[in-house]
Every structure is written in C-alpha cells, then in structure tokens.
Amino acid sequence: VLVCVMRVNISRITFEVIMRKNSAKRPFVQKLPPQERQIMSGFKSDFLHTLSERGFIHQISDETGLDELFRKETVTAYIGFDPTAPSLHAGGLIQIMMLHWMQQTGHQPISLMGGGTGMVGDPSFKDEARQLMTPATIDANIASIKTVFSNYLNYGEGPKDALMINNADWLLGINYLEFLRDVGRHFSVNRMLSFDSVKTRLDREQSLSFLEFNYMILQAYDFVELHKRTGCRLQMGGSDQWGNIINGIDLGHRMGTEQLYALTSPLLTTSSGAKMGKSVNGAIWLNPDMLSAYDFWQYWRNTEDADVSRFLKLYTTLPMDEIARLSSLGGSEINEVKKILATEITAMLHGRAAAEEAAETARKTFEEGALAENLPSIEVPASELDAGVGVLSLIVRAGLAGSNGEARRHVQGGAVKINDQGVSDERQMIGTGEVTGDGVIKLSVGKKKHVLVRPA
DSSP, X not given: OHHHHXXXXXXXXXHHHHHHHHTTTOTTSOSSOGGGOOOOXXXXXXXXXXXXXXXXXXXXXXHHHHHHHXXXXXXXXXEEEOOSSSSOBGGGHHHHHHHHHHHHTTOEEEEEEOTTGGGTOOOTTOSSOOOOOOHHHHHHHHHHHHHHHTTTOOBSSSXXXXXXXXXXXXXXXXXXXXXXXXXXXXXOHHHHHHSHHHHHHHHTXXXXXXHHHTHHHHHHHHHHHHHHHHOOOEEEEEGGGHHHHHHHHHHHHXXXXXXXXXXXXXXXXXXXXXXXXXXXXXXOBSSTTTSOHHHHHHHHHTOOGXXXXXXXXXXXXXXXXHHHHHHTOOTTHHHHHHHHHHHHHHHHHHOHHHHHHHHHHHHIIIIIOOOOTTSOEEEEOHHXXXXXXXXXXXXXXXXXXXXXXXXHHHHHTTOEEETTEEOOOTTOEEOGGGOOTTSOEXXXXXXXXXXXXXXX
C-alpha cells in the first residue's frame, strides 16, 4: 500500500484546490505557489530591510506579520546545517551571512547542527539517496564544521548571543511509536507528495526510500522542538528548503505553537551558470585546513564582472553606499573592485591579516612576477624528484588538474609552466634540476594558478 501511495502524483491544480479548501483552517499556508509571489518592499524592521536591500530574500511565508514581529520583539531564528562533509563550502556562506545580519540587527540566531537528521540525509532535489554516514563520521564532521561559525557569530549565554544546537539532542532519543502517534498523525502523505522536492524524484521514476521520506517530518519536528526550547519563531534556509520549512509551520500550528514563519534565500549560481562554491579544482571549502586563505581569496578575485555588485551585497559587510560606489566603476577599475571583494570576504573567514597577506602574495606573483613564499605548496619526497616525476602527474598532485587527461590538455594548450618557462612536452620529467635557489619548483597552469613544489 505504501508503494502505491508514494507513486501518487497530485497535480498543481489539485493541490491549489486543497489549499483553498483548507485556507480558513490554516491561514499560514500560501494560496499561490511561492514563485508566483513578489516580496514586498519597504520593510520597517532593520533585519528584513537589510536582507531585502542586499538580495537575500526569495520567499517569506507572511511578510507583514514577520516584519512586524522583528520590529517589536527580539526574534530567535535558525538555519539547519547538514554534516555531510568536514567543512561547509562557499555555497553555504549566504546562510551564514543571514545569521550574521540577524545578530547584527539585534536578534538571536541559532546554527542547528544536523546530528540527528544527518543519520537520514536530506533527499531534497537529489537524484538518489545520500550515502549513509556512521555516527562517528557525523560527530567528527560537526566538530570540524563548528570552527567556522565563530568568525561570523558571537556565541554566549545572553539573550542576543548566538546558540549552536545539535538536533541529535532530541531526535536520537525518540520513541518511534510515540513519535508516530504524537507527530506523524499530523502529516498528510498526499500533501507531502505534492512538494517539488518529492515530485521531481518520483516523476523521474527514481526510488525514494521510506527512510528519506521521513526527513521532512524530522525537520518539521525540529522547528517545533526549537520553539519549545528557545522560543524560536523563524526558520530560514535556501529556496530548496521551502516545502520542508512550511511543513514545520504546519506541524507547529497543529501542535499548538505560536505563529511560526518561513524565509528562504535564492539558490545562487554565477552569471555563467556555475554552481556557487565550486571551482574547476573542486569545492571551495571554508575550513582553512581544507583550503588555504590564498586559494579562497583567489576564488573571489576571479569573480565574473556581472557578479561583483551582487556578491559585495551578499558576502561582505561593506555599507550599501560604498557598494554602490564600487559597483559604478568599470573598465580596468573592476579588477581593483574584485580585489576588495576578495579581501573583504576572506577577512571575515580567515582574519584581516591573512586576507591582506593573500592579496599581497597575489600582487607580487601577478604584478611583479616575484616568487611569493605564501603561494600554495606541496611536498614531494626528494627521492622521487631524484628519480624524476612526470609533469602530468605533478600537475594532478598539485591540485591544478583533476586527471592526467586534463593535465595533458593544459600542456597541449600551452598553459603549463615550470619556473615560468613553458612546457610543451607532456612526457617531460621534473626533478631536482628544476629546484631553484629558493629551494622550490614553481608550477603554473595559466596566469592565475601557481603551486610551489618543495622537496621533502
């Protein structure tokens, strides 16, 4: 029976009829699909005004009600973070910045770690189930992820200090039968099937396990539990979380909470369509042990011209009038603006000193042609260099290509240099003869990617 039910495909028209029929009972549910609504302008609260003018807002469940709440009260709100890796990447910065601005405008943010929901994995808009992680892996990932947040938020015991909470505190101890009776009975399978995150998977005839189907119930319960524990009234997240957040509002209404609210941000891509937080060499990690301050700075320095103004608003704390001034610059001056963008974003994560050092390293490397000691580096055993290392292998080991095939294309395209001398032979061996008087080998791919190879 469950399999049959999960294959039901309710049309948008049917769904809207259901919503209109029940709107009197559930005023918190929007009658129009969120993508057909326009966010109002002229917010009176500092928080929503700031988010609106900087481009953070995609959807709000009740603009007027939430604006009034922020104007009159100190509001507690949360964003959930899944511990799928030891670090978040740059694509998640927009969520962290939303929490940052919440605290800066006098409210209390919660960074919720998904120690419980991570046991399941969010299936939203995924083609297949996430690989299940062990509890030990989840705990290790959370411990690693936590280190980033203190760069953006002030944690403590005060009414406006940020809180870091793990939903494993309540989810791991749930009695399954009691949970089904007290919480599960409030969920309509028909309605759950209507959400785009589920419909997309089923329309493609891709399997959706019963385990994954429970994720939205657990996330909804998180909202209710956080309201009970902290008075939390708002859940924020990316636009792909809209259905899950609305489920939490619905569940809260049925379980007798105060009115709860939803706010989502747009899922960003660059102007060329690339996914935020990704580069040709992989993810742009936030943890410094997974990506250096210099590489992080370079990622933002290489921002496309059309994205500079938008990224200044979203990822820096520069005043809006200064952003307007910088955004008006064009021609060669846009490159100077990109350096400011990269330095400001890097300073928030790695500190001002590391950001300025990264900027200076780039200046010496690209403008003076000097060998900067702060360039990213790798160590290669001296015995290997004595025997000689293939240039393709070295490029891959340095993280400048993902495979020998990609490295070969770089050589064939004339992009590879050893100590600023072009490499034309893909079979060239690199050894101790290339070690400079500075004790390193400078390996370059293109004009902006350089790694120092150090004999170990």
